[in-house]
Amino acid sequence: MINSIRILRNEINTPTVNSLYFHWDAMVEPGQFVMVWVPGISEIPMSLSLTGKEKCLTVKKYGDTSNALSKVEPGERIFFRGPYGKPFTRVKGKTLLVGGGSGMASLRPLIDKNASGVVAARSSDELLFKELFAKDRITVATDDGSEGIKGNIVDAMREIELEAFEMIYVCGPERMIKSIVDFVSVRKINMELSLERNMKCGIGICDSCSIDGFQLCTDGPTFNLSTVLTMKEFGRTKLAESGKRIWF
Amino acid sequence: MINSIRILRNEINTPTVNSLYFHWDAMVEPGQFVMVWVPGISEIPMSLSLTGKEKCLTVKKYGDTSNALSKVEPGERIFFRGPYGKPFTRVKGKTLLVGGGSGMASLRPLIDKNASGVVAARSSDELLFKELFAKDRITVATDDGSEGIKGNIVDAMREIELEAFEMIYVCGPERMIKSIVDFVSVRKINMELSLERNMKCGIGICDSCSIDGFQLCTDGPTFNLSTVLTMKEFGRTKLAESGKRIWF
Amino acid sequence: MSISDISTSIGNIHLSNPLILASGILDENGHTMKRILSEGAAAVVTKSIGMEERNGYKPPIVATDDPIFINAVGLPNPGINDVGEEIKIARESGKPIIGSIFGKDENEFIHLAVKMQEYGVSAVELNLSCPHVKGFGSEIGGDPTLVKKIVKGVKGSISIPAWAKLSPNVTNLLDIAIAASDSDALVLINTVRGMKIDIYSGRPVLSNKVGGLSGSSIKPVGIRCVYEVKSNLDIPVIGVGGIESALDAVEYIMAGATAVQIGTALWKYGRAVFSKVSMELVEFMSSEGYEKIEEFRGIALK
Amino acid sequence: MSISDISTSIGNIHLSNPLILASGILDENGHTMKRILSEGAAAVVTKSIGMEERNGYKPPIVATDDPIFINAVGLPNPGINDVGEEIKIARESGKPIIGSIFGKDENEFIHLAVKMQEYGVSAVELNLSCPHVKGFGSEIGGDPTLVKKIVKGVKGSISIPAWAKLSPNVTNLLDIAIAASDSDALVLINTVRGMKIDIYSGRPVLSNKVGGLSGSSIKPVGIRCVYEVKSNLDIPVIGVGGIESALDAVEYIMAGATAVQIGTALWKYGRAVFSKVSMELVEFMSSEGYEKIEEFRGIALK
């Protein structure tokens, strides 16, 4: 079933990111996503960046679909199906949220009084949702050094005592996640990672999001670190639109 | 969905009537029926003659299908779908059950300490379920006078103070019901009548059981007296297997 | 906002709402049709009527397993000579009665259509598509030459409109639709050939074994057929197949249908389905800001 | 009672249970196929593979509304040259891999089949029936002459078995089945042409507009096709369409199927559907007193 819901407001977060707010009375948990259809263009996976009664999609403009989506105006409709996917595991203690690219979108519902954040971007104005963390709980990295540490997300993580957290949640493009996984490797930490891959069906049918025989859309997108460490395809090969195996 | 249930026992009630007992955990109310399929032969409507946890079909042997059905042995399966139809309205006070032909089958679940009965048949050995009533609560009529009143069911009803009952339930072939309706006409009594007509689908689709635009299988088979009195087709015309209007 | 107008017209036949009772469901008996019309259907199509009385198949004539609904009724009908009486009763409603007919060749169809016109029906519907009766189904509805001949013959013999009802059980629906395009409207679709086996008896359920699948399972097939035909031909289409709610009806109308027919949904909702769907339609239209059906008819074709 | 044996064979291909993953569902990536085999499928059919790499259609590629499932994936595939690697990974499972192929003529099919044989598949499945890709669907699968030529050509060029997968979207399935009867088995059925329109946007949902209906809605069509073919031809048939439980599988087997394929049910049950159905099948057989599948295969045909 396709939900068609009029949005309440369209908020500009960064020059490349907008957030669309709307009411949708479905049970959604942090880490889950929907397939958003932009009629006439395409359909793309989007995490829910708010999971209470008010829901939100936080859209980074990459291509045609996300650009069109980011322009939806209050009162206009968005079309989507879901929610899909396995949510993050919730914990009681201190948490660290590590997001790159649009990754912070899916981590946003996890921001609470126990959460610290690591946000990375190319430059200062692209840092997403860093203002939602308490000042002393946020570590920032930018490629160009315009804010925080000059460097990538792993450079930011080096500054932090990772073992101090009950759970570390990570979300971002596979290449970024790969560098994080290589960095933490077999350290004794609890980490869940939300992966991103090409998705066509969103419901475990089409094989386009698969990794080591797991379907990201149904077995994931969240996986724990030890599962990711077993994945032979992770960070190495993925499927092109055609299904052809390609190397990162 | 077709239920396929093994019967527990097959009881001979009269030379032409058998009862098949089985467990079926469905909610059924007196007056409702099922469509019983005898693979390779046909499918016919049958009332439930017990509606508790143990259910029962009471089968009068008319033709191929009912004959085959009456021969099902303990441990063998019967196949049926349902329950279908509107049940009789239950009342608190004294009731009178009037059954002819196999009609007593659908009335049987209504037999309780408040119930009196009128049972009619061609001859003594065809009187169905009369033994289930208290001796002083049963009126019997036979065409050949071999037991009770010599005469038909209306002759038996003449002997009874009909106004004394909270509800009179009637079941039998349309011709018999017609004579009862003509007899009681507009008397001030509460009466519900379960009609019998050719049924093919049992679910309000095929029009073969229709009477005055009502479908017996979904609007009935039970109707109250005042509705039956408005029916122009009742007792006059019915539909042949082809759908052709035929006269009684 | 003014209240939405759900009326529509198919040629000169005006309908107070776009909902017509489909052929074969509760439309043999005149009183039944009259009651359904009084309870909200805008028009009814009669059971398909042939030259002679026919008993149809023995029960079981339906195999159901919600939402699956398969029937093999076998075209029971009183025959054209006796159906006049039923149509007369149904006509007391004052609403349009459409006479559905089936035959094995052009001459039978013409004879039946002329008789139906005599009985005062508003249009005839040519059943070119019964999926489970030998000699009347795909043998006719799958042959463009025969379809063209029948439609032409009937059109030349009567003055009331003739609708052609087509089957989805063909390799190329468009060929058949083109062959039938002399008619005043196409009715899409009849049932999809299907079958049910009971695994505890090991037997096909329907006495005829094969039957026609209808109801919600075939709605995507019906929508596809209407869309395909309306994308290619400029002829009124009446949509049928799996309509249970206004949302289903709207889907057909957006695919290009002028009106719709409802059959199997009576299984779930009874005769009340017509008033239910009408009410839902008014609701949908006013919440979406549509005042007339024309405003959204065929919009998915663009 | 001894435990029921649910193994079966299609020609020389032995299956530990009668459940095969259908083509097009989770079978592009070698690791995916391997995992599904390790979780209970007896064999997998690959995604249909063509001569060249193809991206398939843009999303939306599925339109779902339980139990309705329509897809227009558009035959995305890496192309025959690159699929060998995936098959190699899948073959590590030790279970049979069936290579599905599609082409636009005899020569393409032969080339693809020969390549598949080189990759070590246990059989090829000729997809003669994709309902929504121009040039590869009914244009081929609806033409008996072409079907005959392709099947003959392929059979003459390889030594492994060739199965022919047919479409239900034809006027006369039996004609096509006869044309394909040189193959080692028929696979029935591919999806039924269908479509979904979203009434709030007024647009067809699938980017390709028309797609293929699969899942429980088409089971009656699949059963009918298997029954129709097995009533007339003596050739092994593999049943596919809407199987979600052992009861569905048994229905196909009673209609004459030697084995079955499962696709859309992964939507509802995930990869676990294979072990679920296997367990249910053992249960059904032991409660009904069947020791082997042969005891009830085709009993509805009698």
Ligand SMILES: Cc1cc2nc3c(=O)[nH]c(=O)nc-3n(C[C@H](O)[C@H](O)[C@H](O)COP(=O)(O)OP(=O)(O)OC[C@H]3O[C@@H](n4cnc5c(N)ncnc54)[C@H](O)[C@@H]3O)c2cc1C
């Ligand atoms: C489970 C899941 C959840 C997601 N949640 C969100 C979310 O909440 N917010 C959000 O903005 N995005 C999210 N994404 C990513 C989003 O689906 C893509 O951004 C989207 O598919 C882009 O589509 P497009 O048509 O606009 O761009 P395309 O035309 O597909 O791409 C345009 C260009 O951008 C690049 N590109 C596309 N996607 C990404 C990406 N994810 N990372 C880096 N480069 C990319 C492409 O390679 C291409 O060069 C999520 C993805 C997944 C799998």
Ligand SMILES: Cc1cc2nc3c(=O)[nH]c(=O)nc-3n(C[C@H](O)[C@H](O)[C@H](O)COP(=O)(O)OP(=O)(O)OC[C@H]3O[C@@H](n4cnc5c(N)ncnc54)[C@H](O)[C@@H]3O)c2cc1C
């Ligand atoms: C709602 C409903 C509930 C019913 N409940 C029961 C029930 O509980 N027990 C039961 O035995 N029957 C019941 N019947 C009647 C039963 O359906 C018929 O007896 C059955 O259809 C006969 O089928 P057959 O194939 O055996 O006989 P057929 O071959 O159809 O008929 C053989 C001969 O018997 C005659 N005949 C058939 N049915 C009747 C009848 N009902 N009355 C008089 N003559 C008849 C026929 O006209 C024919 O001459 C019920 C009918 C309805 C509509």
Ligand SMILES: Cc1cc2nc3c(=O)[nH]c(=O)nc-3n(C[C@H](O)[C@H](O)[C@H](O)COP(=O)(O)O)c2cc1C
């Ligand atoms: C029980 C039954 C009988 C039918 N009989 C006829 C018929 O006589 N003539 C005809 O043209 N269509 C007949 N049909 C087909 C319907 O008119 C309709 O085309 C089909 O059922 C799809 O619509 P639905 O899903 O709303 O039922 C019959 C359908 C059913 C279910």
Ligand SMILES: Cc1cc2nc3c(=O)[nH]c(=O)nc-3n(C[C@H](O)[C@H](O)[C@H](O)COP(=O)(O)O)c2cc1C
């Ligand atoms: C998403 C999807 C993709 C499919 N792709 C193919 C394909 O590439 N080749 C093919 O022969 N059949 C394909 N099919 C058809 C299936 O193999 C199967 O015949 C059909 O879906 C019916 O089975 P099911 O109801 O179990 O899914 C596809 C079906 C689906 C749902």
Ligand code: FES
């Ligand atoms: S997106 Fe299709 S399987 Fe995950």
Ligand code: FES
């Ligand atoms: S038996 Fe078919 S409508 Fe009643």
